Amino acid sequence: MREIRTVACVGAGVIGGGWAAHFLARGFRVHAWDPAPDAEEKLRTLIDRAWPALTEIGLAEGASRDALTVFGTLAAAVEGADFVQESGPEKLPAKRRLLADIDAAAGQNVVVASSTSGYGMTEMQADARTPGRLVVGHPFNPPYLIPLVEVVGGELTEPWAVAEAAAFYRRVGKSVITMDRELPGFIANRLQEALWREALHMVANGEATVEQIDTAITEGPGLRWPAQGPCLTFHLAGGEGGMAHMLDHFGPSLRSPWTRLTAPELTGELRDAMVSGCAEEAGERSIAELVAERDRAIIAVRRAVAQARDRGSR
Amino acid sequence: MREIRTVACVGAGVIGGGWAAHFLARGFRVHAWDPAPDAEEKLRTLIDRAWPALTEIGLAEGASRDALTVFGTLAAAVEGADFVQESGPEKLPAKRRLLADIDAAAGQNVVVASSTSGYGMTEMQADARTPGRLVVGHPFNPPYLIPLVEVVGGELTEPWAVAEAAAFYRRVGKSVITMDRELPGFIANRLQEALWREALHMVANGEATVEQIDTAITEGPGLRWPAQGPCLTFHLAGGEGGMAHMLDHFGPSLRSPWTRLTAPELTGELRDAMVSGCAEEAGERSIAELVAERDRAIIAVRRAVAQARDRGSR
Numbered sequence: 001m002r003e004i005r006t007v008a009c010v011g012a013g014v015i016g017g018g019w020a021a022h023f024l025a026r027g028f029r030v031h032a033w034d035p036a037p038d039a040e041e042k043l044r045t046l047i048d049r050a051w052p053a054l055t056e057i058g059l060a061e062g063a064s065r066d067a068l069t070v071f072g073t074l075a076a077a078v079e080g081a082d083f084v085q086e087s088g089p090e091k092l093p094a095k096r097r098l099l100a101d102i103d104a105a106a107g108q109n110v111v112v113a114s115s116t117s118g119y120g121m122t123e124m125q126a127d128a129r130t131p132g133r134l135v136v137g138h139p140f141n142p143p144y145l146i147p148l149v150e151v152v153g154g155e156l157t158e159p160w161a162v163a164e165a166a167a168f169y170r171r172v173g174k175s176v177i178t179m180d181r182e183l184p185g186f187i188a189n190r191l192q193e194a195l196w197r198e199a200l201h202m203v204a205n206g207e208a209t210v211e212q213i214d215t216a217i218t219e220g221p222g223l224r225w226p227a228q229g230p231c232l233t234f235h236l237a238g239g240e241g242g243m244a245h246m247l248d249h250f251g252p253s254l255r256s257p258w259t260r261l262t263a264p265e266l267t268g269e270l271r272d273a274m275v276s277g278c279a280e281e282a283g284e285r286s287i288a289e290l291v292a293e294r295d296r297a298i299i300a301v302r303r304a305v306a307q308a309r310d311r312g313s314r
Numbered sequence: 315m316r317e318i319r320t321v322a323c324v325g326a327g328v329i330g331g332g333w334a335a336h337f338l339a340r341g342f343r344v345h346a347w348d349p350a351p352d353a354e355e356k357l358r359t360l361i362d363r364a365w366p367a368l369t370e371i372g373l374a375e376g377a378s379r380d381a382l383t384v385f386g387t388l389a390a391a392v393e394g395a396d397f398v399q400e401s402g403p404e405k406l407p408a409k410r411r412l413l414a415d416i417d418a419a420a421g422q423n424v425v426v427a428s429s430t431s432g433y434g435m436t437e438m439q440a441d442a443r444t445p446g447r448l449v450v451g452h453p454f455n456p457p458y459l460i461p462l463v464e465v466v467g468g469e470l471t472e473p474w475a476v477a478e479a480a481a482f483y484r485r486v487g488k489s490v491i492t493m494d495r496e497l498p499g500f501i502a503n504r505l506q507e508a509l510w511r512e513a514l515h516m517v518a519n520g521e522a523t524v525e526q527i528d529t530a531i532t533e534g535p536g537l538r539w540p541a542q543g544p545c546l547t548f549h550l551a552g553g554e555g556g557m558a559h560m561l562d563h564f565g566p567s568l569r570s571p572w573t574r575l576t577a578p579e580l581t582g583e584l585r586d587a588m589v590s591g592c593a594e595e596a597g598e599r600s601i602a603e604l605v606a607e608r609d610r611a612i613i614a615v616r617r618a619v620a621q622a623r624d625r626g627s628r
Contacts, residue, residue, distance in 0.1 A: 014553045042553075049602060053609040090564060117564070118572045140534045141551050142605075145612045148534035175533040177526055185572030187522045188530035194512035194573040195505045196544055203587050204578045208501045210591025212491055214543025216502035219489040220454045220462035222543065225536030227619045229528025230510055237455050239328045239356075250404060250431070258432045258499030259508040261575035264518045273517050277524025288363060291456075295367040297622035298459045304614030305541045308607060 002109060004168055005029060008081035010074060010102055012039050015115050016087030017046035018143035020068060023085075025051075025144060026172045027060030029067045033077035040070045050144050057145075074098075075105040082107075083168060085137065087115040095119060099134055100127040111164050113137030113151075118185040118193075121154030132158035135165045138186055139174075147175035150186040191230070198259050218305075227297030228290070235278040236294060240287050243278040247271050316423060318482055319343060322395035324388060324416055326353050329429050330401030331360035332457035334382060337399075339365075339458060340486045341374030343381045347391035354384045364458050371459075388412075389419040396421075397482060399451065401429040409433060413448060414441035425478050427451030427465075432499040432507075435468030446472035449479045452500055453488075461489035464500040505544070512573050532619075541611030542604070549592040550608060554601050557592040561585050 005028065009020045012034035020030045020043065032043060047065055054063075071077035078084055084106055088098045095116060102112050112134050114124060125131035135153050140146035149169045153162045166176045177187060185193055202208040208216075224233050231243070238246030247266065254263035264270060282290060319342065323334045326348035334344045334357065346357060361379055368377075385391035392398055398420055402412045409430060416426050427449050428438060439445035449467050454460035463483045467476045480490045491501060499507055516522040522530070538547050545557070552560030561580065568577035578584060596604060 014551060046553075049605060050609070052606075053613060056613060090567060117567060118570055140538075141547075142609065142612075145609060145616075146534060146537055147616075148530065150530070175529065177529060179522075179526075181521070183516075183521050184570060187516070187526055188534040190516065190573045191509045191512055191527065191530060192535045192544070194508040194575045196548070197568070197573060197575045197577040198505055198508035199544055200568075200580075200584065200588070201578050202497075202501070202504065203591065204581070204584045207495070207497050208493075210545045210588060211595045212493075212501055213505065214545050214595060215489065215491060216462065216464070216505060217539050217543040218541065220460060220502040221506045222536070222539030223460055224454075225531050225539055226615050227532065227622065229531040229536065230506070230513055231524045231528050233455075234510070237328060239360075253404060253431060254511070254514075256432055256498060259504045259511060259575070261508045261511045261573070263511040264515050266514075267518070270514065270518045274514070274524060277517065281525045281528060291363060292366075293622060295364070295456065295459060296625060297619050298456075299367060299370060300618030300622050301540050301615050302459075302461075304618040305611050308541065308611035308614050311610060 002082055002164070004082040006031060006081045008033070008078045008084045009087065010034075010077065010084060010098065011087035011089070011115075012043040012070075013087065014046070014141060015139065015143060016085070017043045018050065018141060019085050019087060019115070019139065021047045021050040021054060022144035022172065024065060024067055025054035025057075025059050025063050027063045030069070031077040031081055032068060032070045033074050043070065044068075050142065054144055074101055078102055078105040079107065082110060084110060084112040085115060086112060090117055092119055092123060095124045096127050099124055100129070103128040103130055103134065109133065111135060111161050111168070113165050115139055118189050120182040120184065121152065121157055122182060123154075125154045125156055131156035133161045135161050136186070137165050137169060138189070140188065147173065148177065148188060149174045150177050150179060150188065152179040152182055152186065154182065194261055198261070201260055223298050223301055224294065226301055228294055231274065231278055232281060232290065235282065236287065236290055242275070242287060244271070244275045247274060316396055316478070318396040320345060320395045322347070322392045322398045323401065324348075324391065324398060324412065325401035325403070325429075326357040326384075327401065328360070328455060329453065329457060330399070331357045332364070332455060333399045333401060333429070333453065335361045335364040335368060336458035336486065338379055338381055339368040339371075339373050339377050341377045344383070345391040345395055346382060346384045347388050357384065358382075364456065368458055388415055392416055392419040393421065396424060398424060398426040399429060400426060404431055406433055406437060409438045410441050413438055414443070417442040417444055417448065423447065425449060425475050425482070427479050429453055432503050434496040434498065435466065435471055436496060437468075439468045439470055445470040447475045449475050450500070451479050451483060452503070454502065461487065462491065462502060463488045464491050464493060464502065466493040466496055466500065468496065508575055512575070515574055537612050537615055538608065540615055542608055545588065545592055546595055546604070549596065550601065550604055556589070556601060558585070558589045561588060
């Protein structure tokens with residue numbers, strides 16, 4: 001695998017800038033480019049604001065904001081880089097053009113990853129000359145603090161590029177989900193987007209306010225999700241019977257109009273997939289152990305959030 | 315308002331038992347009833363498992379597990395109670411029957427709250443003799459740790475009952491959202507259920523595994539939601555432009571097939587409602603302050619969860 005010392009960040013808005021902050025904190029040289037006239041100023045402000053958090057987490061040896069260089073052209077930013085992270089506007093024609101331009105300027109076998117929120121690489125790589133090195137590397141905001149990166153290639157992507165991107169992200173402290181097939185919105189955004197769209201419907205219909213929606217999450221299920229995802233959460237809602245009891249008990253609710261999204265039919269096959277998936281994820285942890293872990297986590301999360309808010313108000 | 319010293323918990327499974335643990339920890343006497351033959355043993359086990367967490371949070375003066383009495387009949391459990399929390403099976407005919415039975419046994423003007431996950435009180439109170447005191451008081455699992463309770467009445471519910479339930483829940487440390495209209499699934503469950511249904515579709519179609527879904531949330535957006543709900547989260551995704559920039563920038567993505575839930579049309583009215591809602595929720599906090607608050611919270615949440623997991627594995 002190519003040794004990576006310099007990362008090019010193409011597009012330096014909230015996501016591209018967040019990536020730049022992350023790579024700088026991990027000790028890399030960062031080459032940035034963004035066509036907006038005030039891009040450099042905004043980028044440096046974003047990095048300055050992120051730096052206290054990054055310092056608290058712990059900077060890599062030699063990490064410095066001085067390792068950032070902002071270039072006047074895309075080609076100049078990309079040509080000396082060992083890895084390229086593209087975070088341009090979320091419009092398909094623009095993505096396709098930008099990725100083709102990056103591909104034309106990048107060194108041989110340099111992996112080019114796109115931060116796209118949901119486009120498939122197959123549709124984005126169409127105009128590139130060497131599409132085999134183009135992958136999706138989808139982060140969450142802020143990329144310097146949220147570990148998740150979803151990695152997936154397109155039809156023309158070569159397996160080595162997917163493997164290299166995943167390995168690189170892991171090396172810089174990310175939690176990587178490598179997907180073996182393209183899916184619009186990937187995994188996390190499909191889940192998050194379903195929730196978001198329901199929220200928009202509710203506001204549009206006067207069913208709830210923005211603040212009620214946020215409170216419903218921060219004081220409710222949002223407190224469980226950092227520790228246990230939606231599946232394991234419901235595994236515990238079933239008591240000692242776990243996911244099996246939960247689906248048998250609450251299964252009929254899936255036909256209730258509790259959201260505008262219609263549920264799939266709860267076939268025996270789906271039920272069994274959920275049950276065995278939870279068993280696999282739980283591993284050797286019993287329901288009692290998972291409950292204890294969840295309870296410790298919720299208490300700690302509530303305290304952590306309260307302290308973080310409190311520090312801000314002083 | 316009636317002085318509340320004794321709470322009846324009707325139904326003592328995961329939710330009813332969790333409520334019992336909460337009320338005991340807050341220093342109340344709890345009268346429980348559940349028709350299952352092993353209900354008392356399971357209930358006492360659940361409370362014993364919850365007690366370390368409740369002790370760590372801090373018990374109310376005089377709080378004791380000995381303040382729990384399990385009764386052999388519903389009427390005996392309910393008749394001496396000052397507040398009734400119903401947590402029976404999530405089936406409409408059963409709910410309707412159970413609430414009518416509770417109503418027949420409960421003292422005058424005692425509020426009866428249902429833990430239903432999503433039925434409307436209007437459809438549940440149909441068989442009760444004095445339906446005016448029946449309200450929904452919907453908690454989240456575990457009720458002894460997650461603060462949110464959604465309170466809403468039915469068509470026949472009298473306003474004093476809604477007000478009393480909300481006041482009582484606040485007094486016992488809950489975060490209450492009082493809804494002024496019935497909505498199947500209320501607010502939090504509509505949001506959570508949309509996410510859950512998308513997850514079930516993905517498993518049913520082999521698009522993601524249970525573990526990938528959980529990881530996508532715990533390592534991704536789930537880390538933001540305890541501190542800032544979905545609206546404020548996206549307010550910050552817009553950079554200095556906030557929700558307005560976010561909707562103008564990512565608005566077209568709402569038409570992308572990123573989830574099976576179709577988005578509402580992003581009318582000017584909806585856009586403005588989201589923008590002003592975020593402005594109201596943010597209050598005097600600037601984007602920079604919100605970003606700093608979020609960053610502190612994410613770091614603290616990640617540490618808290620890592621420690622909670624670590625303590626479990628020793």
